Amino acid sequence: xxxxxxxxxxxxxxxxxxxxxxxxxxxxxLSALRSGxxxxxxxxxxLVEATNRAQASIQSLRAASSDAGAELDAKLVExxxxxxxxxxxxxxxPLRSQAEPRETLHDVVRIAPAGATVEPPRAAPRPxxxxxxxxxxxxxxxxxxxxx
Numbered sequence: 001x002x003x004x005x006x007x008x009x010x011x012x013x014x015x016x017x018x019x020x021x022x023x024x025x026x027x028x029x030l031s032a033l034r035s036g037x038x039x040x041x042x043x044x045x046x047l048v049e050a051t052n053r054a055q056a057s058i059q060s061l062r063a064a065s066s067d068a069g070a071e072l073d074a075k076l077v078e079x080x081x082x083x084x085x086x087x088x089x090x091x092x093x094p095l096r097s098q099a100e101p102r103e104t105l106h107d108v109v110r111i112a113p114a115g116a117t118v119e120p121p122r123a124a125p126r127p128x129x130x131x132x133x134x135x136x137x138x139x140x141x142x143x144x145x146x147x148x
Contacts, residue, residue: 089137 086137
């Protein structure tokens with residue numbers, strides 16, 4: 001028969017084989033984890049580089065938009081001055097008509113005392129004669145499509 005010592009040595013050999021297999025599996029997982037950590041480190045480095053490039057791009061966009069805004073403001077001031085100058089040379093001022101609200105019949109009736117007769121307001125007559133500079137200014141306004 002098989003001796004007890006032989007069975008014990010067979011059992012120890014079997015446990016050693018199982019321990020060797022488990023050690024081999026743990027080694028594979030640790031190797032995969034180490035190589036994955038290298039991949040993660042590489043991904044983090046690329047992410048930091050992309051973030052730095054994005055920050056630089058944002059700063060250049062801010063500078064460009066600031067410059068464009070300043071240029072646009074200057075052109076807007078110049079255009080308003082030109083429109084005002086042209087409006088004065090024509091004899092009408094578009095901002096004045098927008099600033100002063102037109103009086104409507106409803107407002108006049110509401111303000112007028114009870115029983116009073118009120119006529120609707122009449123528009124001021126437009127001048128029918130034009131000077132040469134006024135005609136040129138009107139032509140310029142029409143070509144520039146600015147409000148009159």
